[in-house]
Ligand SMILES: NC(=O)c1ccc[n+]([C@@H]2O[C@H](COP(=O)([O-])OP(=O)(O)OC[C@H]3O[C@@H](n4cnc5c(N)ncnc54)[C@H](O)[C@@H]3O)[C@@H](O)[C@H]2O)c1
């Protein structure tokens with residue numbers, strides 16, 4: 001397929017771009033490099049450095065078969081502090097993209113949705129039919145985009161898949177997480193054991209969980225990438241298919257810290273601080289629908305995610321000493 005990867009210079013988009021190429025698809029990347037890096041895009045891929053609002057210029061007359069849409073602001077804490085940035089980038093940006101897709105007749109869309117749309121669920125595991133009550137601005141904006149896509153599919157022949165990722169981790173095919181402002185647990189924990197950071201701050205140890213720290217479902221970025229390739233052909237025209245992507249296992253912050261210490265053989269300097277605004281207590285996925293509709297099966301466990309992220313973070317640190 002001829003694909004446009006919007007946000008392909010970012011963490012997940014750059015990994016998916018590599019898999020699309022390996023599988024023989026043609027890829028064009030559009031990204032404004034606000035949080036991504038141009039050098040994360042593999043050699044030979046056409047790169048348009050532009051804001052998402054300019055996507056129509058890339059789609060015009062180009063006969064794309066599919067758009068994969070990763071471009072977004074995606075930090076829970078930042079979204080609570082700066083709602084306008086999130087509504088503009090995520091919702092107005094996605095509206096421009098949907099309008100361009102419809103205008104230029106692109107038949108397929110794969111969208112990066114999130115577990116953050118569910119908020120604080122009462123029952124586990126979380127299915128796609130669980131109530132959507134986001135606790136952060138970020139989750140609210142992603143839910144709004146999912147709703148726009150549902151409406152667009154009902155009114156056109158667009159075949160769309162929203163993939164609701166749980167916590168993505170690990171590295172694959174030479175690409176991984178290298179955010180300038182890093183807020184994610186595993187890369188911060190790896191920097192803390194490596195001495196690239198003073199310590200890891202646990203955001204609250206008084207949550208209603210067995211060890212007092214929040215629980216998340218971690219999924220390897222290589223497994224996630226495979227789901228995107230499968231999603232390209234999963235929906236029929238006019239359908240909006242929504243699938244959770246997670247391993248179905250919950251790990252607390254303290255359990256992740258212990259895994260990082262086991263994999264690296266190093267001890268982590270840790271302090272406990274206040275809770276972070278917008279954080280839910282527990283997020284654990286049911287990915288049964290992804291199994292049924294995409295034929296997807298995650299292959300990697302938390303240990304492999306930490307090991308691959310560790311190798312990647314060390315290679316980045318060797319090239320870009322802080
Ligand atoms: N990382 C996770 O655990 C996770 C979990 C659930 C959902 N998601 C979603 O997956 C997607 C990718 O996440 P990521 O971790 O790779 O983030 P990322 O920040 O590394 O990648 C996002 C990319 O989009 C680009 N971008 C942002 N705004 C843009 C704009 N206005 N125009 C053009 N490009 C723009 C950025 O420069 C960046 O390259 C996001 O939509 C995010 O909400 C991520």
Ligand SMILES: O=c1ccn([C@@H]2O[C@H](COP(=O)(O)OP(=O)(O)O[C@H]3O[C@H](CO)[C@@H](O)[C@H](O)[C@H]3O)[C@@H](O)[C@H]2O)c(=O)[nH]1
Nearest residue numbers: 074076114115116166167183184185188201202203214279
């Ligand atoms: O320095 C840190 C960083 C994180 N945490 C905790 O670790 C857990 C995981 O946090 P993080 O890695 O920042 O991920 P989330 O906030 O859970 O959000 C990620 O996962 C969501 C889906 O579950 C996605 O929607 C988001 O885009 C993505 O950033 C949370 O309980 C945090 O409070 C800490 O205690 N200290």
